[in-house]
Amino acid sequence: MAGIFIYSDKADITSEIIGFARLNGKLPVVLTLSEKDAQALRNAGADKIIVIKGQSEMIENYARAIAAVLKNEGAELFAVGATPRGRDLAARVAGYLDCAMVSDISSASYKDEQLICTRMLYGGAVQQTEKLSGLSVITVPAGKYEPVQGEASLQTLELQADTRVSVVETAPIVKEGVDLSKAEKVVCVGMALDKAEDLQIARDLANVIGAEVGCTRSIAEERHWLPAESYIGISGAVVKPKLYISMGVSGQIQHVYGIRDAGLIVAIDTNEKAPIFKAADYGIVGDLYQVVPMLTEALKK
Ligand SMILES: Cc1cc2nc3c(=O)[nH]c(=O)nc-3n(C[C@H](O)[C@H](O)[C@H](O)COP(=O)(O)OP(=O)(O)OC[C@H]3O[C@@H](n4cnc5c(N)ncnc54)[C@H](O)[C@@H]3O)c2cc1C
Structure with a gap:
């Protein structure tokens, strides 16, 4: 299935990227590890939500498997929420696909089936425009696109995880300052x-x-x-x-x-x-x- 495959560990960014896909007339397919997110996103306008099942709870451990899914499904783009975890996943998937990647886009639009992305460089001092063709990967910061509505079908998919890295312990970061x-x-x-x-x-x-x-x-x-x-x-x-x-x-x-x-x-x-x-x-x-x-x-x- 062609279309834009989407992943974010933040459901609100997923909704916004679905909005981007719909805005450009592309089919949005959401990948998630979380049943809860899948339910929460049920009416967020995706065509399909695929819940990944496997031996790891870390999405980046499925990078190789996700790259294979994108290839098999003929995906046009893998758009990932620009969170620390998302950036990690995006870079690995782009590496396995050996394809172009633009991180933290400021804007993205399609022209003649080419994706034109802008992003800031040198700490915001200059803006660069990049043209992507073929299956590519981008990371998308929050707040770029408007969410839409529409019911999605749900599917589960068994994927092989790379379990060489596993979570031993998690602890919240103690913030000293104000928000x-x-x-x-x-x-x-x-x-x-x-x-x-x-x-x-x-x-x-x-x-x-x-x-x-x-x-x-x-x-x-x-x-x-x-x-x-x-x-x-x-x-x-x-x-x-x-x-x-x-x-x-x-x-x-x-x-x-x-x-x-x-x-x-x-x-x-x-x-x-x-x-x-x-x-x-x-x-x-x-x-x-x-x-x-x-x-x-x-x-x-
Ligand atoms: C990739 C990258 C990312 C960065 N990200 C950030 C970022 O997120 N946030 C950030 O803040 N910086 C960031 N920086 C650093 C940034 O470029 C500046 O170096 C920094 O913001 C300067 O801090 P400043 O204004 O406190 O100091 P300075 O640039 O040294 O300015 C001090 C100012 O104080 C004035 N001054 C001196 N004495 C007095 C006085 N008695 N009364 C009134 N005014 C006085 C001076 O005229 C001067 O304008 C980044 C840099 C890079 C390269």
């Missing part, structure tokens, strides 16, 4: 801070306006002043607050990627040419050590 993606207001600190104690300047402002404190990658990954969950940008948290205030953040593209959807951006920086001012709605050119305490005092009143 910035849900914050309504964010105060963000950058490398302009001289010492860790000066984070208090940001915390004081954040307390007054009811904001969470975030930072640039360098503050979390180089100086380790805040936990990794606190940094914003292309490789960190993508935030959508109503208000984002930065202090001493230069506004490099990799950081700005994470604040594009903020309602109102206020930037404080000594350098009037700092790129953050291009992204900002309001800019204050000044020393954060003077400006922020004054702002905090004014807002207290």
Whole structure:
């Protein structure tokens, strides 16, 4: 069966990729290891949902078997949700198929039966367009396509798992920081801070306006002043607050990627040419050590 074969360990991304397939007039076939997901996706517009049965609970252990299914079924595309597990599976399947793969597409569309994909490179600094023909693999981030509706048939399929790797133990990751993606207001600190104690300047402002404190990658990954969950940008948290205030953040593209959807951006920086001012709605050119305490005092009143 030709069509787009889909896998994601996140059911909402699966629904969105089904939407992509339908939008392009292709038959969406969902692969899943989870009965529960199969039931949840029953009305999400797929043509067929195939529940994989086998000796492993790790989807990546079926990569070789999935590659064979795609070949046998004459699949046009294997579209995988761009989660850590999905990326792992996608790369293995593309390896077994020895076919083209584009990871983390920004957009995808068909033209003359060729798939045209765009994706960002160099941390978002440039956008690349790639043309794919023949059976290919892509990974698709969340939020790219609209889900659709429609009932799917269900099928189970026994597949041979590669059991050389198995799960010995699982444990939740203990998160130290806040979930910035849900914050309504964010105060963000950058490398302009001289010492860790000066984070208090940001915390004081954040307390007054009811904001969470975030930072640039360098503050979390180089100086380790805040936990990794606190940094914003292309490789960190993508935030959508109503208000984002930065202090001493230069506004490099990799950081700005994470604040594009903020309602109102206020930037404080000594350098009037700092790129953050291009992204900002309001800019204050000044020393954060003077400006922020004054702002905090004014807002207290
Ligand atoms: C592949 C890749 C991915 C990356 N991903 C991310 C990411 O997800 N998130 C991220 O943040 N970065 C990311 N980076 C790093 C990014 O390119 C920048 O290096 C980083 O964002 C810069 O952090 P900063 O603005 O804190 O520091 P700087 O660029 O050093 O900026 C400091 C700013 O403070 C100003 N300043 C100095 N003193 C004062 C003062 N007293 N008062 C006010 N302003 C002052 C300066 O004028 C300057 O604008 C990534 C880089 C790469 C290559």
